[in-house]
Amino acid sequence: MPATQGIAAGHQPPVISCRQLSKRYGSVEALRSVSFDVERGEIFGCIGPDGAGKSTLFRILATLLRADSGRATVEGLDVQKDFRAIRRRLGYMPGRFSLYQDLSVEENLSFFAAIFGVTVRESYPLIRDIYGQLEPFKARRACKLSGGMKQKLALCCALIHKPSVLLLDEPTTGVDPISRREFWEMLARLRQQSITIIVSTPYMDEAMRCDRIALVKDGAFLQIEAPQSIISRFPQALWSVQGDPMYGLLKDLRRHEDIMAAYAFGDAHHATVRSERITPRQLGENLKALGYLNVEVKEIQPTIEDCYMHLTADS
Amino acid sequence: MRNTLARSAQHLSIYVENLTKRFGSFTAVDNITFSVERGEIFGFLGANGAGKTTAMRMLCGLSKPTSGSCVVAGYDVSREPEKVKQSIGYMSxxxxxxxxxxxxxxxxxxxxxxxxxxxxxxxKTEQTLAHLGFEAERNTLVKALPLGWKQKLAFSVAIFHEPEVVFLxxxxxGVDPATRRRFWEMIYQAAERGVTVFVTTHYMDEAEYCNRVSIMVDGRIEALDAPKNLxxxxxxxxxDAVFQRIVEK
Structure with missing residues (x-):
């Protein structure tokens, strides 16, 4: 029961605690009785596609939206009753670019500082690493920044009042792989300063950068655990299969009676296999007999993406 | 010169030579040259701000090159941008x-x-709805469709007029992993029918599904080859590692 782990182990109270949170928009159940805790200094990832309910959860925690039922606290404060106090402790980076496009980098930062009644100078140590990369462009209007730089500026603005909790809603969507990696390196440094971070992402590979993750689908949390534990629970044998041509190979793998599912994974296909009935070597021979060239079959460790696809396979 | 260009362009859906776009003193696309064969799936990769969007806008006939030439589906984008627009599909x-x-x-x-x-x-509407399994959704507002369905529909609409090239x-x-893969199978099917696919993505596993990819850095194409060769x-x-090495060089 991961939701009560922290309390049971006698740690400090959780920084974020949700119990049976539900939210519905008309006939759409955006959140279905979601419960979880986040401990201080954790990076907690909500991993799932658009429409899974991640933004709804974040907006409830950011005190911008009321849940229909259930309870949520941030730093022990109730999201409904104590919303003013929460807003002083919380930095929120919404999914859509939220800064003023017509203000410069510097003006955006001063504006957010002024709103929270702080100065850029007193918060500077916290954002120095990130803002340092933007400083050469400080006079540039926010609308003229590249995707990666916009994200960095939005992160600076979310940190300007020195929050103890950061809510980052899809901070890396649409951002190139290099900026994504840099962004996660920044989060790792913030974590060292005991800032608690909840972050959502549709990129499954980013899950490995989190201490714990929730796999989210259709408003429900499917699993809440450390990424490695989720991987170790993958219930089937998983093989990587290569061979030319790849698209035909995928279709033939799906027709094979000992293969339960096959999906393209970059330069190889991943197949879940009834391994009691066939060996990688036998499958390789089968495929060569069908005329495939450069066939290679080997057993592999699943990735989070394999796990997610397995957990959501029947829907 | 024009003759060789026209001849060499016959099997090519996209032919780009020394294409350049400057905005004031800033060179967004810096002298790029490449071509894409008919029916090829071509991945157009690069960091944010590398010039991909500017290049793609020129290829689609939406922006005039500062210099260089660019022939798409047999039409010169500088001289016949409207013909180019009629011969392509676009989805973002x-x-x-x-x-x-x-x-x-x-x-x-x-x-x-x-x-x-x-x-x-x-x-063709009947055919398309049947192919997608969307017959029951004919009268549904698009905003009520799940994202994955919207994407499939958007792609089908982009190739509905049977363009020679589709830009994606x-x-x-933002879509879930299974939907992402089903979408790529639609791309494969279109390419098998001879549609040329020009696609940008930040998912590096998807770069592997392309016949060839180019990687743009600061307005130039720094690498162009089949993923395996790269x-x-x-x-x-x-x-992913290839991309990091080229972009951070």
Missing amino acids: QKFSLYEDLKVWENIRLFAGIYGMGEKLIAS DEPTG RQRFGASGM
Whole structure:
């Protein structure tokens, strides 16, 4: 029961605690009785596609939206009753670019500082690493920044009042792989300063950068655990299969009676296999007999993406 | 010169030579040269701000090159941009369909814009809905569709008028892993029918599904080859590592 782990182990109270949170928009159940805790200094990832309910959860925690039922606290404060106090402790980076496009980098930062009644100078140590990369462009209007730089500026603005909790809603969507990696390196440094971070992402590979993750689908949390534990629970044998041509190979793998599912994974296909009935070597021979060239079959460790696809396979 | 260009362009859906775009003193696209064969799936990769969008806008006839030449589907983008627009399809994650129109209305609208006749539109609409398994959604407003369905519909609409080339600008952002893969199978099917696919993506596993990819850095194409060859050349296990090495060089 991961939701009560922290309390049971006698740690400090959780920084974020949700119990049976539900939210519905008309006939759409955006959140279905979601419960979880986040401990201080954790990076907690909500991993799932658009429409899974991640933004709804974040907006409830950011005190911008009321849940229909259930309870949520941030730093022990109730999201409904104590919303003013929460807003002083919380930095929120919404999914859509939220800064003023017509203000410069510097003006955006001063504006957010002024709103929270702080100065850029007193918060500077916290954002120095990130803002340092933007400083050469400080006079540039926010609308003229590249995707990666916009994200960095939005992160600076979310940190300007020195929050103890950061809510980052899809901070890396649409951002190139290099900026994504840099962004996660920044989060790792913030974590060292005991800032608690909840972050959502549709990129499954980013899950490995989190201490714990929730796999989210259709408003429900499917699993809440450390990424490695989720991987170790993958219930089937998983093989990587290569061979030319790849698209035909995928279709033939799906027709094979000992293969339960096959999906393209970059330069190889991943197949879940009834391994009691066939060996990688036998499958390789089968495929060569069908005329495939450069066939290679080997057993592999699943990735989070394999796990997610397995957990959501029947829907 | 023009003759060789025209001749060499015959098997090519896209032919770009020394293409450059400057905005004031800033060179967004810096003298790029490449070509894409008919029926090829070509991945157009690069960091944010590398010039991909500017290049793609020129290829689609939406922006005039500062210099260089660019022939798409047999038409020169500088001289006949309207012909180019008629011969291509375009889909981006940000905008593709009208949310407040029904499924069939979106198909009807786009097909009409591309000048297709009523009868052809009617019969192809049935075909497309059947192929997608969307018969029951004909009268559904697009905004009520799940994202994955919208994307499939947007792609079908983009190739509905049977363009020679389809441009896909980050088509799979935000969708779940299974939907992302089903979308790529649609791309494969289109390419098998001879549609040339020009696609940008930030998912490096998707770069592997392309016949060839180019990687843009600061307005230039720094690498262009089949993913397998790029992996070998850079001694990298995946396209993610290839990308990091080229962009950070």
